[in-house]
Amino acid sequence: MTDPEKKTLRVALLGCGTVGREVVRLIESQSDDLTARVGAELQIAGIAVRRGGRDRGVDPALLTTDAHGLAVRDDIDLVVEVVGGIEPARSWLVDALKAGKSVVSANKALLAEDGATLQEAAAAGGADLYYEAAVAGAIPILRPLRESLHGDRITRITGIVNGTTNYILSSMDSTGAGFNEALDEATELGYAEADPTADVEGFDAAAKAAILASLAFHTRVTAADVHREGITEVTAADVASARAMGCTVKLLCIAERHTDADGGESVSVRVHPAMLPRTHPLASVGDAFNAVFVEADAAGQLMFYGRGAGGAPTASAVLGDLVAVARNRLAGARATPESPYADLRIRPMAEARTRYHISLDVSDKAGVLAEVAAAFARQDVSISTVRQEGRGDDATLVAVTHTATDAALAATVEALRELPIVRNVVSVMRVEGGESK
Numbered sequence: 001m002t003d004p005e006k007k008t009l010r011v012a013l014l015g016c017g018t019v020g021r022e023v024v025r026l027i028e029s030q031s032d033d034l035t036a037r038v039g040a041e042l043q044i045a046g047i048a049v050r051r052g053g054r055d056r057g058v059d060p061a062l063l064t065t066d067a068h069g070l071a072v073r074d075d076i077d078l079v080v081e082v083v084g085g086i087e088p089a090r091s092w093l094v095d096a097l098k099a100g101k102s103v104v105s106a107n108k109a110l111l112a113e114d115g116a117t118l119q120e121a122a123a124a125g126g127a128d129l130y131y132e133a134a135v136a137g138a139i140p141i142l143r144p145l146r147e148s149l150h151g152d153r154i155t156r157i158t159g160i161v162n163g164t165t166n167y168i169l170s171s172m173d174s175t176g177a178g179f180n181e182a183l184d185e186a187t188e189l190g191y192a193e194a195d196p197t198a199d200v201e202g203f204d205a206a207a208k209a210a211i212l213a214s215l216a217f218h219t220r221v222t223a224a225d226v227h228r229e230g231i232t233e234v235t236a237a238d239v240a241s242a243r244a245m246g247c248t249v250k251l252l253c254i255a256e257r258h259t260d261a262d263g264g265e266s267v268s269v270r271v272h273p274a275m276l277p278r279t280h281p282l283a284s285v286g287d288a289f290n291a292v293f294v295e296a297d298a299a300g301q302l303m304f305y306g307r308g309a310g311g312a313p314t315a316s317a318v319l320g321d322l323v324a325v326a327r328n329r330l331a332g333a334r335a336t337p338e339s340p341y342a343d344l345r346i347r348p349m350a351e352a353r354t355r356y357h358i359s360l361d362v363s364d365k366a367g368v369l370a371e372v373a374a375a376f377a378r379q380d381v382s383i384s385t386v387r388q389e390g391r392g393d394d395a396t397l398v399a400v401t402h403t404a405t406d407a408a409l410a411a412t413v414e415a416l417r418e419l420p421i422v423r424n425v426v427s428v429m430r431v432e433g434g435e436s437k
């Protein structure tokens with residue numbers, strides 16, 4: 001147990017990359033203010049790195065390649081993990097928490113895959129586990145969900161939670177660039193990772209969606225429960241088509257609470273590109289910015305906006321958590337643990353209700369429209385608007401549906417592909433934010 005008279009709290013920093021370096025800089029440059037705010041000095045007692053020998057601008061005497069040994073060391077009070085990945089980070093943090101050290105982590109992959117194991121270890125050790133940096137970087141969103149909105153009933157969260165993909169889609173929208181061109185641009189500007197797979201395939205956003213849904217709905221959602229589609233198939237034609245109907249394309253994470261036919265409740269969580277009306281508050285979130293739109297029964301609509309990526313913004317969230325766990329430690333207190341008491345069923349994507357935008361290359365002949373409309377009707381999918389672009393061999397038919405189950409919409413698209421008068425299904429994209437479900 002921490003000595004209540006102790007006026008120094010010793011911090012183990014695991015990882016000294018983009019975020020870790022900024023954590024060190026902020027702790028050192030704001031040392032006096034942090035001491036005043038916490039009521040004790042926050043002292044970095046050790047920094048775990050993968051390989052020694054490189055100049056990281058930190059005191060070399062603090063460096064160690066034994067992250068586990070540092071995390072469980074007797075003199076350590078608080079552990080900050082900014083390495084990432086599932087293992088070995090999970091083992092380090094479980095052992096640190098069980099040993100009573102409070103943990104601050106930015107590791108969304110780990111929290112989304114196996115947050116339950118970390119929570120159990122925190123309970124066993126009587127320690128805190130905070131991870132504001134894991135979702136939407138600098139934007140305070142987890143603490144508002146965990147604390148400020150705890151008296152309300154959240155019904156839906158819609159977010160742009162990946163900076164890299166938002167940069168790519170914003171660039172495709174404003175310059176008409178193709179996906180690969182925009183990705184090259186994002187890489188050049190240092191937004192995309194050397195391997196951007198987790199970003200462009202939606203894994204990063206899906207992990208964040210699972211964390212948001214778990215906190216918002218007091219239930220357990222893991223990354224595997226999230227329906228995920230990335231943005232690699234989004235074409236310049238999709239973006240132009242969205243523009244023509246007053247929309248923009250965004251990679252959205254959508255977590256919703258539903259009432260089932262038997263009166264029970266369930267949640268659906270999905271990440272996919274979608275067309276969003278330009279009048280929607282999330283449509284104006286450009287560049288590499290993030291935003292999270294929360295809808296709650298009593299509060300109504302709330303929007304959280306800011307920088308979701310980058311060393312300094314992410315370190316800001318880490319420091320906020322560090323101050324919180326340090327204060328708890330001094331007070332001999334522990335934050336109220338998360339409780340997944342609601343234990344809600346996860347709705348499969350097939351049951352989700354969405355709208356589709358479908359663009360078809362068709363033969364421009366009498367009766368085409370009737371055949372296409374019949375294919376929608378057979379699946380009980382109602383068309384909201386339909387327009388034809390071009391004539392003769394170049395005719396494109398663009399249909400936007402009303403809300404229907406994803407299964408019915410997918411079956412409609414399959415049926416359209418089979419129609420001899422449909423030469424090609426050019427683009428299929430969900431449309432969000434316009435019509436109540």
Ligand SMILES: NC(=O)c1ccc[n+]([C@@H]2O[C@H](COP(=O)([O-])OP(=O)(O)OC[C@H]3O[C@@H](n4cnc5c(N)ncnc54)[C@H](O)[C@@H]3O)[C@@H](O)[C@H]2O)c1
Nearest residue numbers: 015016017018019048049050082083084106107309310314
């Ligand atoms: N960079 C961002 O914008 C951002 C935003 C939010 C959350 N995060 C999360 O923060 C964490 C760190 O991200 P980053 O961008 O700083 O990554 P990074 O790759 O720049 O840094 C990670 C560091 O961990 C080190 N490391 C790897 N294995 C190690 C080991 N066994 N022992 C000690 N050190 C080891 C690496 O050498 C590297 O320096 C990740 O979980 C990431 O998802 C990053």
Ligand SMILES: N[C@@H](CCO)C(=O)O
Nearest residue numbers: 161162163164308309
């Ligand atoms: N690669 C992530 C970093 C922040 O989690 C992004 O682009 O949003």
Ligand code: NA
Nearest residue numbers: 132135137139
């Ligand atoms: Na955050």
